[in-house]
Amino acid sequence: MAMSRRKFLLTTAVAGGALAVGYVALKPEEDTRLVFQKTARGGEVALNAWIKIDATGTVTVAAPRAEMGQGIYTALAMLVAEELDVDWKSVRVEDAPVHPVYANREMLRAALPFEDGYHQGENTSGAQFMGWLAEMLSAQGTGGSTSIRDAWEPMRNAGACARHMLVTAAAQKWNVPAADCQAADGVITHKGSGKTLTYGDLATSASSLMPPENPPLKNAADYKLIGKAVPRLDIADKTTGRAIFGVDVKTDGMLHAAVNVAPVMGGSLKSYDKDALGGMPGVVAVVALPTGIAVVADSWWHAKKAADSAVIEFNDGGNGSLSSEGIYKLLEENIQSGDPFTYRNDGDAEEVFEHNGDDIIANYQVPYLAHACMEPMNCTARVVGDNVEIWMPNQAPFLMRYLASRIVDTDVENVQVYTTYLGGGFGRRAEGDLAEQAVRIAMAVPGKTVKLLWSREDDMRHDMYRPAARSMFRARLDDKGRPFAWFNRIAGQVPTKSFTQRIFDFATLDMPDNTSSEGSADMPYAIPNLQVQHVPVTLPVPVGFWRSVGHSYNAFFTESFMDELAVKAGQDPYKYRRDLLAAHPDYLAVLDRVASEADWDLPMHSGRGRGIALHESFGSLVAQVAEVSVLPDDTIQLDRVICVVDCGRVINPDTVVAQIEGAIVFGLSAALYGDITLTDGAVDQGNFPDYEMVRLNNMPKIEVHLAPSGRPIGGIGEVGTPPLAPALANAIFNATGKRVRELPLSKAGLVG
């Protein structure tokens, strides 16, 4: 069913076109400076859509991306401040309003098929088209590790434009050539006279000047902030309890809501006893929802107690017999006889396997995973007539705005979305379910602000999960032991389709999706006959984007199987990979560096082992070596992870290291424990004891080395996660001779 590339792009465009309904297009004549000016307080003046300056010279940078711990507020401000030549201490950051000028074009471009460097998708007219579309749609979102790649040009430009306008304003005031005026640390000095004016003095007059078309940008050698470990702007407030997350939003007379919804996937409300709830302490209203009920009360505890006590019946949506067992069986059936899409086909692997030979065959499997953000899901909303306000820790304010406008039946201009700090996102907070639910509830108590908060159990049982997947490999080696033919078929649900159908239930989207093949079809190793396929499977389990998406399982599959081939060939797994990377000096450099940092050639004591994995995702190269010990009870302990990262230019090395450390722990929790299972159509897990996390007592040592090579800027938020599981599994094989082909490790009794 290989769909032609052209047909695919057209279908995508049509699907994309549907998205445009209800959106505000960027009018060509619109002065985008006014977008940020509208948010001005205390005499602030906007110089463009990204920068406001007040009379004291305080610079406020608009952050159109969500701060969920990745340090993006600081990084975006650094890009602006670098070119603005302002004192870093006078820079602050503010959540940007929702507007097409802040669209994340890089994010939609990455959603294109074949954007993997191998298929050159990012340089096609289709990619460009998607970029424009994103702008039209106001695709203001945070995801796909795209924020810096998207902001690198526009936000440095914004700083440079503003600086140019401030210098021009000073020169006009003094009636001197602009070339004689120098800007540094927020002050402009006239070289001849030594006269000075501050940015605060000049902001108003500068704001009426025309911005320059292409202001010159600094050379990298002159950077004062970019590339430095600048302390993050949000950290102090996150040590005092002052940082405001969605869950902390407060307004006068605010009400609280809790839900009781159908436990079975796709279930709906059948009946409930409304009167019994009305008399409970603090209850203000009971709202019927498509999937259950919400109780609105004067405190969340009152709302929760009433919701839990509800006498309620649900329909099971026909999914009452869905179970993990059945799902894995279906995945295997799809591996055997499903209708695959071929993402890569070099040489003729099928032909090779027609001839008899010694094949290596292996099957791998991973489970559904929950995001389990530390801050439980929540959204606060107020509806007054046609006007809607939403306070929400979210990764896609443009989407929340659209969904709210659809429910209230009003224009998107009438919906305000305020994005708070996010207590974790990991892809979960790009989903619109909480916004939809909160707006429905708020409509039932018009004029009142209602904070909807889910319990941990609500969150774990109603997530949009990382898809479960199975992967079948077949390979044949040449006479030197190198892979001569490699066939890989993966089966699982497709996140983009599931996500899109939650927004537009009419969308069919039976088309290829990179998020299911990424990390397998684009692997770098030289294999003359190479075929990679994915079979899209339809199931009622909602799936979504989970930190590193398809890479999260394809890296485990591909890099584990590569290790199996090295073992079969009787070769060292590091050198085996090395020999297949002659055409990729950048991959090779990262692999060599991690081997040398880990003292790969030094023998290990018996009962210990090390494993290696190399993986490219979101434009960055990451290699990891994991070192494990076998404990007396035959369980495994991960002692140390050595990690080398080439993400191109580094904006803030300390946040990059922090993201890699965190992503390794994220991958480790999943590899050790992560397992969402279903019985009778409902998720079995509810809270942390059933969905365990790495804690201080089983935290490995982590060493991160940055090795920027000069590649284009790559992503950082997700890229540390994919190589962890295969490096760990390969280390376990090295230590025990036992090959792990299924996650989590706790299933195989390997975790104490």
Added chain:
Amino acid sequence: MPAIKVNGEVRVIDIEDDTPLLWVLRDTLGLVGTKFGCGISACGACTVHVNGEPVRSCSTTIADVAGKEISTIESLEQAELHPVQQAWIDHQVPQCGYCQSGMIMATTALLAEKPDPTDDDIDAAITNICRCGTYARIRKAIHAAAKTMREG
């Protein structure tokens, strides 16, 4: 009507006895620095001190703490930041930050009891979850704060 002392102030709370302290702090008193993570004593995000002991406020009722002294993250900063908070900043510990109030309260309680904790002491005392995986920096920051506090 239980009376409790929160951050040095006596508060009389008109609420059902079985209400968890967490929700009294957050919704009744507006002290939102203390976070809700699991509600069942499994994550530590809601850690506060009751008479100086670390307690998971989601699983402690208001009746349990009647007449006792409660301190929350909001009470730590006096004229300047508490050494633990300063160590958290010096080591750039928080990522999303959501777990960190609980982590810091658990740490200050540990250091009050053990001024020079070993790694094993830390592992045993700080069982809180950080979904962002900031554990390595937390450990470093605890040792650094302990040193500052010992050296006065």
